[in-house]
Amino acid sequence: MMVAERRPILLANARILDPSRDLEIDGDLLLADGIVREAKRGIGAAGVPENTEVIDCRGKVVAPGLIDMRAFVGEPGAEYRETIASASQAAAAGGVTTIVCQPDTSPAIDDPAIVDFILRRARDTAIVHVQPMAALTKGLRGEEMAEIGLLKAAGAIAFTDGAKSVTNAQVMRRALTYGRDFDALIVHHTEDPDLIGEGVMNEGEFAARLGLSGVPTAAETIMLERDIRLVALSESRYHAASLTCAEALEVLKHAKEQGLKVSASASINHLTLNEIDIGPYRTFLKVSPPLRTEDDRKALVAALADGLIDVVMSDHNPQDVEGKRLPFAEASAGAIGLETMLTAALRLVHAGDVSLMVLLKAMSSRPAELLGLPGGTLRPGSPADVIVLDLEAPWVLDPAELKSKCKNTPFDEARLQGRVVRTIVAGRSVYEYV
Amino acid sequence: MNIAHKPTFVLNQRHLLGIEGLSRDEILGLLDLAEQFVELNRQIDKKQTSLRGRTLINLFFEVSTRTQASFELAGKRLGADVMNMSVASSSMRKGETLIDTAVTLNAMHPDLIVVRHHASGAVELLARKVDCSVINAGDGSHEHPTQALLDALTIRRNKGRIERLIVTICGDILHSRVARSNIILLNALGARVRVVAPSTLLPPGIERFGVEATRDMREGLRDADIVMMLRLQRERMNGSFVPSTQEYFHYFGLDQKKLAYAKPDALVMHPGPMNRGVEIDTAVADGAQSLIREQVEMGVAVRMAVLEALSRNLPNA
Numbered sequence: 001m002m003v004a005e006r007r008p009i010l011l012a013n014a015r016i017l018d019p020s021r022d023l024e025i026d027g028d029l030l031l032a033d034g035i036v037r038e039a040k041r042g043i044g045a046a047g048v049p050e051n052t053e054v055i056d057c058r059g060k061v062v063a064p065g066l067i068d069m070r071a072f073v074g075e076p077g078a079e080y081r082e083t084i085a086s087a088s089q090a091a092a093a094g095g096v097t098t099i100v101c102q103p104d105t106s107p108a109i110d111d112p113a114i115v116d117f118i119l120r121r122a123r124d125t126a127i128v129h130v131q132p133m134a135a136l137t138k139g140l141r142g143e144e145m146a147e148i149g150l151l152k153a154a155g156a157i158a159f160t161d162g163a164k165s166v167t168n169a170q171v172m173r174r175a176l177t178y179g180r181d182f183d184a185l186i187v188h189h190t191e192d193p194d195l196i197g198e199g200v201m202n203e204g205e206f207a208a209r210l211g212l213s214g215v216p217t218a219a220e221t222i223m224l225e226r227d228i229r230l231v232a233l234s235e236s237r238y239h240a241a242s243l244t245c246a247e248a249l250e251v252l253k254h255a256k257e258q259g260l261k262v263s264a265s266a267s268i269n270h271l272t273l274n275e276i277d278i279g280p281y282r283t284f285l286k287v288s289p290p291l292r293t294e295d296d297r298k299a300l301v302a303a304l305a306d307g308l309i310d311v312v313m314s315d316h317n318p319q320d321v322e323g324k325r326l327p328f329a330e331a332s333a334g335a336i337g338l339e340t341m342l343t344a345a346l347r348l349v350h351a352g353d354v355s356l357m358v359l360l361k362a363m364s365s366r367p368a369e370l371l372g373l374p375g376g377t378l379r380p381g382s383p384a385d386v387i388v389l390d391l392e393a394p395w396v397l398d399p400a401e402l403k404s405k406c407k408n409t410p411f412d413e414a415r416l417q418g419r420v421v422r423t424i425v426a427g428r429s430v431y432e433y434v
Numbered sequence: 435m436n437i438a439h440k441p442t443f444v445l446n447q448r449h450l451l452g453i454e455g456l457s458r459d460e461i462l463g464l465l466d467l468a469e470q471f472v473e474l475n476r477q478i479d480k481k482q483t484s485l486r487g488r489t490l491i492n493l494f495f496e497v498s499t500r501t502q503a504s505f506e507l508a509g510k511r512l513g514a515d516v517m518n519m520s521v522a523s524s525s526m527r528k529g530e531t532l533i534d535t536a537v538t539l540n541a542m543h544p545d546l547i548v549v550r551h552h553a554s555g556a557v558e559l560l561a562r563k564v565d566c567s568v569i570n571a572g573d574g575s576h577e578h579p580t581q582a583l584l585d586a587l588t589i590r591r592n593k594g595r596i597e598r599l600i601v602t603i604c605g606d607i608l609h610s611r612v613a614r615s616n617i618i619l620l621n622a623l624g625a626r627v628r629v630v631a632p633s634t635l636l637p638p639g640i641e642r643f644g645v646e647a648t649r650d651m652r653e654g655l656r657d658a659d660i661v662m663m664l665r666l667q668r669e670r671m672n673g674s675f676v677p678s679t680q681e682y683f684h685y686f687g688l689d690q691k692k693l694a695y696a697k698p699d700a701l702v703m704h705p706g707p708m709n710r711g712v713e714i715d716t717a718v719a720d721g722a723q724s725l726i727r728e729q730v731e732m733g734v735a736v737r738m739a740v741l742e743a744l745s746r747n748l749p750n751a
Binding site for chain 2: 137138143144145146147148149150174177178180181234
């Protein structure tokens, strides 16, 4: 691949937000040789190396590139839905400079050779960083733990069975215990499949009116409760992959108060949408776990605001038209999100529910900490993975303009305010909105 | 040479159910006695008469090669009549309970019964129902006292002492009766014991056994005088307790590279049977630092010592 010449970049006159230090300054950010050089007021064009590209960011926000902790990419095995290359294009357009891809590929990422494959494909085809999570159990079958040590040595940054829960508590306990020896972060989808049963949306009045089978919030709470007790036994690092309801937040809060090494994500879908948005059986809003009530959504937003929810992730899950153009109960679950995560989340900021700093923290510095990644910060010497945001620009989402191979976005034709105008990865602009 | 006529040492108990409960002097007495049998076993005429007329039953509910053969030889060399009973031919197969088996055998007036059983505590249960001496040849994950004694004898003969040696036991500590017996014995004789294993193979509370526990071979083997490897059972290899044999060998298998973390004159032991390429590399198992074959030799001598010492307590002895 041809590497364009990398000139130093000065992002001038910006409102600079560094959530890793709770730092906000009006000033200039200098990037050179792929790293952040300095951030301060008045570096100006005079104080930069020759050949520097000066970009005027007046009225714009400069922040660390986002780290999306949960994105499903179809490579290998489902390249028709998404490749590492297409996902990286979508990510760049959404301000995501690091995609954490999930292991439920075909074959699953449960072998060090496949971790190696992902990293090589990313190096050769992606325009943003791609970091794979590996399978927690072999073949994601929930029966035998995967080679946590060798997978981590090969480059896996965390361990998960993707959208599947490990139902056998003994298997989960041993995987947590074994993973602790390698300081592995165990990420778990907390949904009891037996309680999900035939359910396709949140259990309650609305599902009843639509005549659809419901998924009770207890499916999530029970699994999370179980996990927390196993974490207490194993003292391992645990991350709930996608919490959606108020009861689960109570469980999480209690676990954190106990001092357990527990953290959690919420998806952008559950933070900005509720079950009512499904309306007339809109399958693009069929996700797993299902969208919950407005009360649950509000609780989730409040938990994000006060730091109980650590991470906001896209839960990017490309599904082709054939899988979505079906009766609701039969349609595949999942929504794309890499390109819309930040812009959708700005709704919460504009509504005054969450500060921009807290939101950026949950999308950059906190996932970096949990995953042990060097990004998510603007400290001098850190990777020059940076985004420029226009917080105010109004626009309407046109699915045709999405870079993702699949267009299953719940924000289809939504009115949005604010967008990413530039994405810089390792000191190079990989996306620019003109 | 006739050892039987120098009964200077007597065990203060009828059974040998574990190392737990043996005093330091009793352990040393057994080792000293065994020492004499080592010499005897290297002679052409190994036959002794101290157990003449006695009946020894080898009752093995779990398959075994070396322990069973070792006890059989030990009994025969001391002049006892030895009967081997294995699970395949016993009435246990027909549903007889352990206690009924014990009562039945007891009615045949044996003098010594050697028992191996897959359940922890089974040997003790059986011992309560018989009038003879019972020797534990391994009960579940509990104890294997003669293995610990033969290991101690092997160490002492090679290092000249046990006190203050650093002994590192590596592998499946959780399920290992060998590890439990060795930890108790080595601590009693003043060694410093370390255990190394993945957390899934360490029993909870292991730190209270008087050992240093670590999950890292480099740390565990540092300055070790003795490296004792344990067998990893096949059914525990593939994803249940450890992910795979490859990963286990990578992190916990003893090869030349890892052995180099120990003292240059460190010696390697294994209770057998070995899984070559899983817990131990062939080059190490068969290498100059390996004591594995010597352990087997010491096994016969130690078992003779145990039989001899217990027989001195028998009625009409």
